[in-house]
Amino acid sequence: MSQKEKFIQHLADGQIYKKDHIILGTGILDGEALSGATIKIPLKTLNRHGLIAGATGTGKTKTLQVIAEQLSLKGVPSVLMDLKGDLSGLAQPGHANDFILNRSAKIGVEYDPMGLPVELMSISKEKGVKLKATVSEFGPVLISQILDLNSTQQGVIALVFRYCDTHHLPLLDLKDLKRVLQFITNEGKEAIKQEFGQVSAASVNTIMRKIIELEQQGAERFFGEQSFDVNDFVRTKDGKGVISIIRLTDIQSKPKLFSTFMLSILSEIYETFPEQGDADKPKLCLFIDEAHLVFGNASKDLLEKIEAIIKLIRSKGVGVYFCTQTPTDVPDSVLGQLGLKVQHALRAFTAKDRKAITKTAENYPISEFYKTSEVLTSMGIGEALVTALNEKGIPTPLAHTLVRAPITRMDILTASEIDQLVGSSDLVPRYNQDVDRESAFEILNRKMDELEAEQEKANLPGPAARTARRTPQDQSLIEELSKNTMVRQIGRTIFRELTRGILGSFSRKR
Template sequence: MIADASQPPGTILVGKSDHYEHLLLGFGNRHGLIAGATGTGKTVTLQKLAEGFSNAGVPVFLSDVKGDLAGLAMAGDSKAAFTKRADAIGVPYAPDRFPVVFWDVFGQAGHPLRATIAEMGPLLVGRMLGLNETQQGVLTIAFRVADEQKLLLLDLKDLRAILQFVADHASELTTRYGNVASASVGTIQRQLLVLESQGAANFLGEPALDITDFMATDRDGRGMVNILAADALMRKPLLYATFLLWLLSELFETLPEVGDPEKPKLVFFFDEAHLLFDNAPPNLLQAIEQVVRLIRSKGVGIYFITQNPLDVPDQVLGQLSNRAQHALRAFTPRDQKAVKSAADTFRRNPAFDAAEVITQLGVGEALVSMLQDDGTPEPVARTLIAPPSSRVGPITPDERQAVITAGPLYGKYDTAIDRESAFEILNSRTIGTATPPPSQPGSSPWGNTGSNPWGQTASAPAGQGSSQGQSGGFLNGLGAALGRAWNSGATSRGRMSTGQLIVRSAVQSAARSVGTQVAREIMRGVLGGLQR
């Protein structure tokens, strides 16, 4: 870690202009932007800020689209360029490594990252499938039917099963919810097949991510650095963008309101940020803007990394207070517009013309403007960015595997779970359940008293909670009891076994599925909720 005697407490050293430039931890949740052309030093700036937050005890999540951010897990190698830069800034260069957890949606370069279909919600699933308005409406009906019939939607085969059910009962559903066209159902099914061929089946399922695992610190009090291996995911930009949006909505739902804390609860760095906004419809852009604006009060900071600030919509760009602008090249009219736009967003410094300087910045230099003590942006300053103390660049597969194996989450998410859900129930595979009787002519699949399509009462017996029908109930009680037992056992015996972690994940995932229908509608996903 770089030690700077002049660095005030509660700050992160960013670099040096005519004075030291710092990011105030108390304003770390006011979001930020790191922009610049390829090869100008954006990754180094991102890595430096991530190290600073981790040292301050703030957990970090970042997407690694090129594989070079994995170096945070290894000590720096004292490259001549970095030691020279440290000398120019006036701080010592001290190699250091950081506590890292590797994640991978495809489960190859890190712990698998999964979400259930129900947690994603119809809006994000629809966006992931590229549905039009009519098809989106049919998908929303399918989710509503699953809720009413107490059918868990966990993975792709569950979604296929409920869509088939909706198609089979289209005439009854049309009078209740609106037209259910078989053509729309067919299109959704085809898109699900395409999605599956792109590897989405690895992402959709259980054990689902427990978002609190992103909020950990190590034994020294440093924030865990969660690195998403996104090099393969980047080749599927729609899946990448949808995953990031789901992650934001989960955080928004999970974390309590904290206002402006002394330091953020969690900081996100989203590389290739333009993928979040490309081809997004206006209502979804509005939802993203609202999430970015509102999640600040949850203590979460979001930092977008992109080549061109024009890639970020104005309504989102206006929420980004801490900024580092690396060099831009003005070769085309669009480039020239980007240079002017970037310069105009800074508080003017009378010592130089920001638009002119942006095209002259060298590698490792940036125009920096952070929030001051009073919450206003400081005048823009030409700044030499401080070098990170961890390795800059990729690590070997053996080094990565060693970090994964020694990590605190090893074994918790690595084995997929396939429990009873919509697919098994709708295909009569539940143990002890007879083959469902054929529907009576002219009868509704709902029966007369809120029953399911087979005449079984949807609600659980008195004193018991169904898997989706009651808040708390059996699964919550079981989860709490097992949690206390396992935590006690872990304290006395050390780290949990792989089997214990897998079973605990299943129970926690089941407990998260518990809730009243009203609660599930509210908590389906903030992005979906913002559109209702």
């Protein structure tokens, strides 16, 4: 048996699948793409997460595009976080040429260009479905993360959330959070001191400044209602999974906002989706581009929470895929949880690069057919080293792979095409409307106005004297706030006595 025949047999022995699968490409040996060396990934293990890595310009994004396409064709929806703005072309068919047809023939697949069902989404000014969440749903841990607070300031935020939960003060947007912070150091200072202890005014002032900085980055567009229901990620159209593309091109310079937003989605999905068990295909797959922005800005405590979610969320039928330049961008604790690894070429320009390549090679199974560290620097565009998990959970043989070409457009949509896609969306009318119902800001202001009116009637000292000495009317205000249960409903109940999840976010039941 020749070396090529041994290689093909070696791949076949590791890829005996009884269930459905997707085809990623074909194996390469000694520089030749081999017919019959098909690289298949079983749908059954695509909830075991994955990594798509490689230097700039080696084809990572197109590989991500191919995997999302193949999942959609199998009826599996996906969410793509698009920081570079080059994934919207999934909505339009690709264009066949001699190069693409030749590549498809080598792989043994038919090139059938088509557009796929796409939903454009945004947390900023970009066109699409507006993704929003309330401050309360975000939770104290993620709010502290996005504001980059120290341990003392995190304690203040935890106090605020606890106070608002127990006293029924809805925290919907940033103005609510600022108003409650003002309240605990002014009108409600004495009541807070009795219930929780002294709160540092200096810490509150620092938090207020950081909230203002966050508002200047455009975060006020994200915090508020109507909150996005993560179940709307799980949709199909004409049997194909809907690809939700979250357009993040205008927040590339705001990694805190991006990373915290991503973690809030993971947390909400984990808390909302039911246990799925060992299904034949995933319920949803998330692709996180530029993953180094997530891990590079995360504290040790938050990294532990990310690791916990990655371990647990697969039982909900959800696969998470990180797209970055080198595997070293992902912590070892998370890297060890990833079943599918697609490694594009790396470049060795410096001694540091060469060390990184050696370390990267150690993350992949040893192969009798390749010297991994050499292949890593010699692969062309659209080629990758691939290993996955077979249906028994065993890593498949490492294969130098010629990745198939995307069947959708390998370019962005035009402005008119984006307008047409957004205009035909079923979700835009539901979510692209501002809702500003009564919340902590209005409730506290109204109570202050009522108290001042009572003081004027009784000819009592004004608000300035209240901070110096609390009157019986002031105490009655605190008691009334504590008993207040006014939370107006819009379609569902948000605020109630519930526990907070892994990341401290508010679990919503519908």
